[in-house]
Amino acid sequence: MNWLSTVGEAFYNAWVPEKRYLAYLSGLRMTLLISFFAVLIGILIGVLIAVVRVSSRHSKSPVIKVLNQVARLYVTVIRGTPMIVQILIIYNLIFTSPSTNPVIVGAVCCGINSGAYVAEIIRAGIESIPIGQMEAGRSLGLSYHTTMSTIILPQAIRNILPALGNEFISLIKETSVISIIAVNDLTKMAGYVGSRTWDVIPPYVIAALFYLAMTLGLSKALGTVEKRMAKGQRK
């Protein structure tokens, strides 16, 4: 029992005195904001890159070919280097002014990283649709774009959504990395509390519970959406 009360006291100290719970909440708010905008940036970049990569397969335009090489380089570099290094480079390269809004810094860094993964998820989803579907559409006289938007994409989206959901879940977790560039997100705030109480484990456990709540919530929500979509579908 003695042990239990010690632990209880440690958590109490990490949560109640000096309204420390407000620190977690402000960190949580920051993490949510950064995640939200990072997802938007990730989708925007991901869709653009995927469009370039997919259309380069049938297009002969030299502009598309060049863009495709750029897109490939982007995906290779982002996926082949640690996010923490990317953040340090981007932060010190672009956001050198101390007055930069931390939400923007975090969202841009994480969004640029996520975009590469989103692009590959979308590309793989589109390429998983049998070539016969495109040929059937084209043979009826539909244009490439009409076939893509009315026949291929609606099928591809079913393959894309679950993978995209997983990407967003891991994005929320990975935003914690931006605490190294002094953005006051959930992880950073937990660290501050720990430095006040001289006991870092309880605040980090609390932060972990917050992350867990977010990812579980999101995966629940995605599961519901997937079920909804499955309802209207038949093979």
Add this chain to the structure above:
Amino acid sequence: MSTLIETRNLKKAFGDHVVLNGISQHIEKGEKVVIIGPSGSGKSTFLRCLNLLEEPTSGDVIFEGKKINAPKVNIDAIRQRMGMVFQQFNLFPMKTVRQNITLAPVKLKKMTQDEADVKAEELLKRIGLPDKADAYPGELSGGQQQRIAIARALAMNPDMMLFDEPTSALDPEMVGEVLAIMKELAEDGMTMAVVTHEMGFAREVGSRVLFIDQGIVAEENTPDEFFGDPQNPRLKDFLSKVL
């Protein structure tokens, strides 16, 4: 009769692999050309060059006197007049049978949705599946799916139909129902190019039979001559194996 589609010295290579090595053919309006040959001989590639699903490496494809394998030709407009039926059916799995049939005419503004629905009903009656309009392709047998694929192509009121081994992926008991529809279509005067292994169909329905072997038309004739008195030794060999 006038020529509907024509190829001039058509060649197609995939990398170093030459598949078509100079094919010059005319298909007249109303003609039913059946194309047979060993697998890998290039017969499907030839068919797919006619609506440019494969782009010829050299040579011309000429539709109603106009070269269509040229830049600036609106190939979508040409394809609207050439229906195609595939070995694997390629129906749109997320759409109902009715939507499969009406999608192209409506998207391409050939018909309103109401007109297309009427047309779909008509076509479904014609292929003997009037009660399947709201079914999804996955719920249907292969034979039914292929009949619907034919209806889908016919919904555009094409001048010509291309069939790429339409019965090769079917269970044997379903081959007949698909061939029956094709035969009916032929009797209605549709211009047809059919790649098939169904020699009975070739003999009965074809107005001309082509034997493609090693990328060229090795022999062509009326069905009676073609099957009754084959000249080319490779054709003789081929027929002895399949008949």
